[in-house]
Amino acid sequence: MARVRVHNFTITLDGIAAGPGQRLDAPFGDGMDKVHDWMEVAQADRAAGKSGLGADRIDGYAEGVGATIMGRNMFGPQRGAWEDESWTGWWGDNPPYHHDTFVLTHHLRPSIPMEGGTTFHFTDEPIEAVLERALKAAGGRDVVIAGGAHTVQQYLRAGLIDELNLVIAPILAGSGEHLFDDVANALGAFQVTEMVSDPSATFVRLERQ
Amino acid sequence: MARVRVHNFTITLDGIAAGPGQRLDAPFGDGMDKVHDWMEVAQADRAAGKSGLGADRIDGYAEGVGATIMGRNMFGPQRGAWEDESWTGWWGDNPPYHHDTFVLTHHLRPSIPMEGGTTFHFTDEPIEAVLERALKAAGGRDVVIAGGAHTVQQYLRAGLIDELNLVIAPILAGSGEHLFDDVANALGAFQVTEMVSDPSATFVRLERQ
Numbered sequence: 001m002a003r004v005r006v007h008n009f010t011i012t013l014d015g016i017a018a019g020p021g022q023r024l025d026a027p028f029g030d031g032m033d034k035v036h037d038w039m040e041v042a043q044a045d046r047a048a049g050k051s052g053l054g055a056d057r058i059d060g061y062a063e064g065v066g067a068t069i070m071g072r073n074m075f076g077p078q079r080g081a082w083e084d085e086s087w088t089g090w091w092g093d094n095p096p097y098h099h100d101t102f103v104l105t106h107h108l109r110p111s112i113p114m115e116g117g118t119t120f121h122f123t124d125e126p127i128e129a130v131l132e133r134a135l136k137a138a139g140g141r142d143v144v145i146a147g148g149a150h151t152v153q154q155y156l157r158a159g160l161i162d163e164l165n166l167v168i169a170p171i172l173a174g175s176g177e178h179l180f181d182d183v184a185n186a187l188g189a190f191q192v193t194e195m196v197s198d199p200s201a202t203f204v205r206l207e208r209q
Numbered sequence: 210m211a212r213v214r215v216h217n218f219t220i221t222l223d224g225i226a227a228g229p230g231q232r233l234d235a236p237f238g239d240g241m242d243k244v245h246d247w248m249e250v251a252q253a254d255r256a257a258g259k260s261g262l263g264a265d266r267i268d269g270y271a272e273g274v275g276a277t278i279m280g281r282n283m284f285g286p287q288r289g290a291w292e293d294e295s296w297t298g299w300w301g302d303n304p305p306y307h308h309d310t311f312v313l314t315h316h317l318r319p320s321i322p323m324e325g326g327t328t329f330h331f332t333d334e335p336i337e338a339v340l341e342r343a344l345k346a347a348g349g350r351d352v353v354i355a356g357g358a359h360t361v362q363q364y365l366r367a368g369l370i371d372e373l374n375l376v377i378a379p380i381l382a383g384s385g386e387h388l389f390d391d392v393a394n395a396l397g398a399f400q401v402t403e404m405v406s407d408p409s410a411t412f413v414r415l416e417r418q
Contacts, residue, residue: 013401013413014389015224170401172415174393180223184383192222192379197406204222206381 002135003142006152006164007061010035010201015180016173017149024077027090031173038167038201053198057165066138068097069130071151072105075120081107088112089120100137102130104151127154149177156186161208164190168202211344212351215361215373216270219244219410224389225382226358233286236299240382247376247410262407266374275347277306278339280360281314284329290316297321298329309346311339313360336363358386365395370417373399377411 011017012035019029028035042054073079076087089095089112098117105122112120123130134143145155155161166179180187187206194205220226221244228238237244251263282288285296298304303325311330321329332339343352354364364370375388389396403414 013404013415014396168404168411170404170413172396172399172401174396187223187381187383190381192381195222195377195379195406195408195411197404197411199404202377202404202406202411204379206222 002066002138002140003162004131004135004145004155004160005065005142006145006147006161006166007065008039008057008165008167009147009152009179010038010167010169011179012169012171012173014172014174015178016176017147017152017179018073019173019176022073022077027077029176031171031176034171035169035173038169041198041200053196053203054167054200057167057203060165061144062096062098064142065099065144066141067099067134068101068144068146069127069134069151069155070101070103070146071148072103072107074147074151075103075105082109085109088114091118094118100134101146102134104130127158128160131155131160149179149181152179153181153183156183159186159189161186163208164204164206166204166206168204170201211275211347211349212371213340213344213354213364213369214274214351215354215356215370215375216274217248217266217374217376218356218361218388219247219376219378220388221378221380221382223381223383224387225385226356226361226388227282228382228385231282231286236286238385240380240385243380244378244382247378250407250409262405262412263376263409266376266412269374270353271305271307273351274308274353275350276308276343277310277353277355278336278343278360278364279310279312279355280357281312281316283356283360284312284314291318294318297323303327304329309343310355311343313339336360336367337369340364340369358388358390361388362390362392365392368395368398370395372417373413373415375413375415377413379410 019031022029038054042058045052045055094116095114095118100119102121106124109122189208190206191209193207196203228240231238247263251267254261254264304323304327307326309328314331315333318331398417399415400418402416405412
């Protein structure tokens with residue numbers, strides 16, 4: 001059965017997914033520049049052929065995933081109508097998705113086929129309909145809800161997420177978007193099935209029971 | 210230098226220190242019955258002469274501590290005026306503090322000397338004045354701000370806490386008192402100096418820089 005997953009979504013110790021002031025040179029906002037340091041450790045481990053909690057998580061990211069859904073704020077720092085259509089995401093010419101990637105936005109654009117198999121689709125359909133399209137595109141593989149917090153919360157509240165793999169970075173942000181805001185009822189369906197740490201982060205898995 | 214510490218303060222993965230509906234048979238409120246399971250593991254480890262993250266934390270609790278401050282809701286499930294003065298805390302005749310323990314409340318009572326050296330003092334003084342009394346009573350040793358969340362937050366916002374030793378239990382509560390609510394500015398002074406996990410919990414240390 002294809003699952004709907006959140007994978008390697010990183011929050012601070014105080015539960016913040018993005019600080020205030022998200023912009024081109026601070027994609028996760030103020031106070032968040034160290035939030036993904038665990039990924040550098042993981043990539044160094046993997047490059048050195050070493051195992052590690054973070055490296056395992058990165059390896060597991062793409063495994064069995066056939067489509068991705070993200071919010072428009074995760075796709076880029078622009079807000080409101082597109083001033084032009086030159087922006088094709090944060091990830092360069094060959095984004096790390098390699099499959100159909102649906103961007104939730106009220107500001108539609110033509111789909112963007114990228115190198116390496118990623119195609120960005122822009123949609124203002126209801127989140128349930130977007131998930132149906134993504135599941136179809138994934139052809140039996142899993143769908144990842146990539147972020148940001150608001151998009152994850154929408155899918156959580158709709159009861160559509162099976163598994164959350166969260167990473168807790170050992171930093172404090174103080175203010176910003178709290179992942180766990182207003183999802184109290186949705187969280188009742190989940191149990192923590194794994195919680196492990198290394199010096200870079202704490203890695204948590206929540207699964208719908 | 211005597212330090213002001215929060216020690217072994219336990220929150221859920223979603224940052225909740227106490228659920229709704231705190232009462233005699235649910236001191237931490239609904240959905241929180243497993244929040245201190247790590248302590249059972251720690252006590253079993255200690256009884257068996259084994260080391261462990263939780264056991265080390267419990268051993269460190271009393272070390273060098275000379276006075277404790279807590280909120281009235283941590284002292285008991287009653288709210289408002291005392292109906293009678295028979296309640297002497299959750300901890301039986303010999304509470305685990307063994308020193309002067311100040312209870313913040315608008316509803317004053319005479320001090321209660323207990324077995325084993327704990328004396329509960331009830332005070333409606335400003336939190337700064339209570340801390341001064343506690344530091345004096347501690348005679349050069351540390352003061353622990355025991356909880357609940359509201360009391361910890363008051364001392365955090367006042368900039369009076371040096372170190373927080375938190376425990377993150379691998380459970381989700383959904384709703385209740387969030388430890389990290391409205392302490393954004395206060396958290397800016399702290400850094401995460403330790404974050405380690407075992408299957409029972411994640412243990413975090415935050416220190417004022």
